[in-house]
């Protein structure tokens with residue numbers, strides 16, 4: 001399996017198309033997901049990210065007045081989907097590996113499974129709070145920050161597993177991606193602090209950065225400039241999501257803590273229906289892509305969390 005950093009190197013400056021998919025809700029089949037991304041294979045993504053979704057908590061009131069807490073998982077199957085993508089399309093999958101919901105030992109087992117399958121690329125994240133909570137809580141003996149998980153993966157790459165009683169284990173060879181926030185991670189007190197923690201992830205062994213989505217390229221350019229100034233030399237991949245409904249004008253800033261450029265707001269507000277908004281989202285994203293490519297972005301990474309027809313239209317214009 002080729003590392004993401006090698007895919008970038010092998011492209012020799014030619015921009016790469018890549019996508020991110022979300023596992024279907026349990027009970028669904030993989031077929032819809034694969035059918036959806038099949039048309040995008042024409043644009044030859046060398047890798048596809050598959051998100052990971054931790055457990056959620058449901059609270060069920062009981063007749064005796066107490067509350068039963070039920071733990072459930074809405075979107076299981078990340079590793080299976082990675083394997084399917086690898087074998088159906090011959091594309092390198094990049095599973096997301098989270099701190100949330102995992103002990104260190106469970107993380108080690110997860111990474112060992114990936115290694116068995118020949119999956120050597122991972123995106124290492126802290127992850128979101130478990131629904132319905134709004135603060136992140138690590139599991140007992142789990143990690144609070146992505147940098148700690150980066151360190152564990154980097155240790156495994158050096159043949160150092162969690163427990164020294166496990167002797168003579170082979171080193172893994174993971175290429176490690178991490179998340180970066182051009183508009184600051186919402187929990188960070190200020191840009192400076194957030195930036196120090198990003199630097200920490202790189203210093204502990206991360207090989208590249210993928211950004212949170214943004215709609216104003218200047219945010220990405222400023223972020224890259226700041227990284228370079230701070231001595232971060234790894235590739236910085238822009239993450240892009242074409243706006244696709246009118247509602248997203250409010251929803252996306254709320255979920256992902258980003259600003260919508262006034263021109264995009266005006267254009268979407270002038271739309272009479274979601275079909276028109278989807279078209280505005282496509283055109284906006286095409287402009288973003290052209291400018292990013294001209295500025296030398298190594299990869300354009302698309303968050304295709306459902307229907308991918310808009311991504312196909314964008315890729316057709318841009319690649």
Ligand SMILES: NC(=O)C1=CN([C@@H]2O[C@H](COP(=O)(O)OP(=O)(O)OC[C@H]3O[C@@H](n4cnc5c(N)ncnc54)[C@H](O)[C@@H]3O)[C@@H](O)[C@H]2O)C=CC1
Pocket residue numbers: 050051052053096124125126127128144145146147179180185186187188193194197201
């Ligand atoms: N489920 C998935 O596949 C994906 C999830 N995400 C998102 O990733 C976000 C958080 O993940 P990461 O960026 O990997 O987290 P991170 O651990 O790098 O940072 C999380 C927050 O903690 C702060 N922080 C980091 N290190 C710290 C330290 N040592 N001491 C104090 N504060 C520290 C950061 O400034 C930031 O506010 C979540 O919002 C999550 O939803 C992003 C992409 C995909």
Ligand SMILES: Nc1nc(=O)c2c([nH]1)NC[C@@H]1CN(c3ccc(C(=O)N[C@@H](CCC(=O)O)C(=O)O)cc3)CN21
Pocket residue numbers: 051128211212213239241248251255256303305
């Ligand atoms: N905080 C955070 N959590 C994540 O899981 C996450 C990020 N950020 N940033 C990078 C990627 C991108 N992700 C996503 C997740 C959902 C949509 C999405 O399109 N969601 C809905 C809107 C929200 C809703 O109504 O639920 C959509 O209809 O487009 C996009 C990107 C997942 N990843």
